[in-house]
Amino acid sequence: MSGVHRPGVVRAERVTGVSALTGLDQAELSQGEATDRALTDEALWREIAHNRRAELRLVPEALLALLVVAGLIILREVYFR
Amino acid sequence: MRVALDILIWVLFAFVIIGAIPVAAGAYQFLLIPFHSFKNHYSKARPHLPRVAVLLPAWNEGAVIGNSIERLVKLSYPAGRLRIYVVDDASTDDTPDVVLGKAAKYPGMVFHLRRQKGGEGKAHTLNHGITHLLADDWMEALLIMDADVIYREDSLRRMTSHLGDPKVGAVTAYIAEGSADPNYLTRFIAFEYVAAQKASRRAQNVLGALACLAGGAQLHSRENLLAIGGRIDTSSLAEDTFTTFNTQLGGRKVVFEPHAVVLAEEPGSIGALWKQRLRWARGNVQLTQRFHKVWFRPSKVHRLGSISFGLFWFTTFLLPVAMILSSIGLIGLYFLERELASTVFRVSWFLSACTYVFLTLYTIFLDGPTGRRSWREALLFPGIISLLVMIMAFAPGSLDHWLPGLFGLQVTEVGQEIWTLSVYAWLSLSMVAAWLVKKVESTRIGRMLSPLLIYFVGYGALLCAITFDSYIKEFQGAAQVWDKTEKTGRVAA
Incomplete structure (x- = not known):
């Protein structure tokens, strides 16, 4: 493995069919089949997109929590006013 | 007499209002969380796998260090791009033997750095390792963690993807309570960590100002590490919060990645919790004093001086x-x-x-x-x-x-x-x-x-x-x- 600092060299390019680990030595790429599969360009982009999509549920969850609060306030107005 | 009484009533009324401000601030902070759906850092994240040096400070961690190293070795990350450095703070238990055993098992991947004089605190231990790591240019990013924490397999690469944005100086993960034998206190802590991290830190992401990089999960770019002086502050009990502030004051972003999960063992008794949290709380007092010129002074360089962040911090x-x-x-x-x-x-x-x-x-x-x-x-x-x-x-x-x-x-x-x-x-x-x-x-x-x-x-x-x-x-x-x-x-x- 190269001991030389190569800033920016491993920043992935979004090119179909080309490894995300642009600039990585082939030896580094073959550290294990499972790891390689997980670390392909497409897989990593997919993971980021998945994380991004997962954040969308924050809105309905907040609305649901607020809805419960609103329901409790209505109950209070009806029964404890 | 009546005027004095009226003034007193107003003052007392104001006291009650002040008492309600933290409640309002809590609600405001949680109302910011849904905005994380749209205002997050994922649009600037990209596949990025720098050479990461993991720094593990250890003092008498023989019971946990072996397992932590094994879990790190199994991270879903190119092995040639991952090195684990255990800084042994003059341990008196079997920590050196355990680490040397792992170094022999994983040559070129696990390293044992020994301090002859220990007991000065985590920051000193970290600095020993950082000095060693900065001496050569292999390391492109530094992951500071605790000896007992367990990283989920995909955590590191989820964190490094944010360092693909050169404006980001550091990334932190979600530390979840992970005791195998939970008791009432660790369950309280587990819930607290969801509220304090998964919730609050998302709100802080939205604000663009993060209060603290978790001590057991802070990933720094080499550039950031050098920019903050190549060392961790040793003058306080909250070295992680000082590092977080120094990073942001230097104009670099700090990002919380909620999907990178790290499990930690938390205190199981009130006495142990008190000791741990007192250290953290005293560190916060020290930090509040040290950065007194930052609060409520909006800046173009960072967001720590924003009114909202100041409100969250002080409440x-x-x-x-x-x-x-x-x-x-x-x-x-x-x-x-x-x-x-x-x-x-x-x-x-x-x-x-x-x-x-x-x-x-x-x-x-x-x-x-x-x-x-x-x-x-x-x-x-x-x-x-x-x-x-x-x-x-x-x-x-x-x-x-x-x-x-x-x-x-x-x-x-x-x-x-x-x-x-x-x-x-x-x-x-x-x-x-x-x-x-x-x-x-x-x-x-x-x-x-x-x-x-x-x-x-x-x-x-x-x-x-x-x-x-x-x-x-x-x-x-x-x-x-x-x-x-x-x-x-x-x-x-």
């Missing part, structure tokens, strides 16, 4: 003060303007009740598995007594009339006065009660009773009592002792 930092002022205000008004006292009590506790329901439910939604495991602790976070007070304020006449009747009691006028004053004083008394629970925990019967007592008094009150203790310790100039939290390897991988 947490000064929460015990707000609670005491609220009690003083209510009790004072009770003697001067009884009707006004009753009204402001009901309004402020009604708001607390609404905020409590919103925050608790939202936090449970944010981490379903933890919510299912810790739902009792989530509901009883403020304590059974505070919960009853909230019900009284939310639904007037429900408990205060019904409860005595349940026991066939009739409330006399004196009894009513004592009851009302106790309720008004409860915010302050709860901290005293939490401190007493900590005291009795060290006795045999106290060990059995303390879980029940904490459910009554509230875990929140316990945290506030610790914060108040930190004011006292800092005011007294008590010695800065790095009390390591005892770890036994209870984390369920």
